[in-house]
Amino acid sequence: MSGFDPVRIGIVSISDRASSGAYEDKGLPALQDWLRRALKNPIDFEPRLIPDEAPGISAALVELVDAGCSLVLTTGGTGPALRDVTPEATLAVAHKEMPGFGEQMRQISLRFVPTAILSRQVAVIRDRSLIINLPGQPKSIAETLEGLKDAEGTQLVPGIFAAVPYCIDLIGGPYLETDDTVCKAFRPKSAIRPAR
Numbered sequence: 001m002s003g004f005d006p007v008r009i010g011i012v013s014i015s016d017r018a019s020s021g022a023y024e025d026k027g028l029p030a031l032q033d034w035l036r037r038a039l040k041n042p043i044d045f046e047p048r049l050i051p052d053e054a055p056g057i058s059a060a061l062v063e064l065v066d067a068g069c070s071l072v073l074t075t076g077g078t079g080p081a082l083r084d085v086t087p088e089a090t091l092a093v094a095h096k097e098m099p100g101f102g103e104q105m106r107q108i109s110l111r112f113v114p115t116a117i118l119s120r121q122v123a124v125i126r127d128r129s130l131i132i133n134l135p136g137q138p139k140s141i142a143e144t145l146e147g148l149k150d151a152e153g154t155q156l157v158p159g160i161f162a163a164v165p166y167c168i169d170l171i172g173g174p175y176l177e178t179d180d181t182v183c184k185a186f187r188p189k190s191a192i193r194p195a196r
Helices: 027-038 054-066 086-091 099-110 114-118 138-146 160-170
Strands: 007-014 043-050 071-075 123-126 129-134 147-149 155-158
Touching: 007 027, 007 054, 027 043, 027 071, 027 138, 043 054, 054 071, 054 086, 054 123, 054 129, 086 129, 099 114, 099 123, 099 129, 099 138, 099 155, 099 160, 129 138, 129 160, 138 147, 138 160, 155 160
Parallel strands: 007 043, 007 071, 071 129
Antiparallel strands: 123 129, 147 155
16 A cells, blocks of 8 residues: 555546547546656546537536546647637536636746637636646646746746645545655645655
């Protein structure tokens, strides 16, 4: 036994073309790979590959929360195109909005492309679950979660995942422990568990 709390994480890739088999989905493997590197906890993944349909997205999110996922990460469907409905479907199932996550993701992406202002990712809490919309590209997923570092590895812009473990603490979820070389979680001193 690792001594770390087990965690169930929902990962949802939203794409008409990938869900129909027109091309290979890269979102789910990118999410799994990053989370396995970032977290020391044993992870039970609940993957979903679904089309850009708001009712189906909302239903999948509710199903994953009800299945006990403390964290649900989506990828895809957050731009301004007519079929991009992930933020609306996410807000439709929200009990609380967490706007700081979307704000920070756009700040990170703006370091690379001026079109980052077109991204509409949101984050919400439903029951005891944190749901976060991430960008669609694997490289952008890693950048927004991890943040930006200089050549020496010094953090330039914090990634959003640094705040995820403490948020999950506050909503009654498992204690997530990160690999600091990938992404160091931030908690107030009073919320840090002694090292085992």
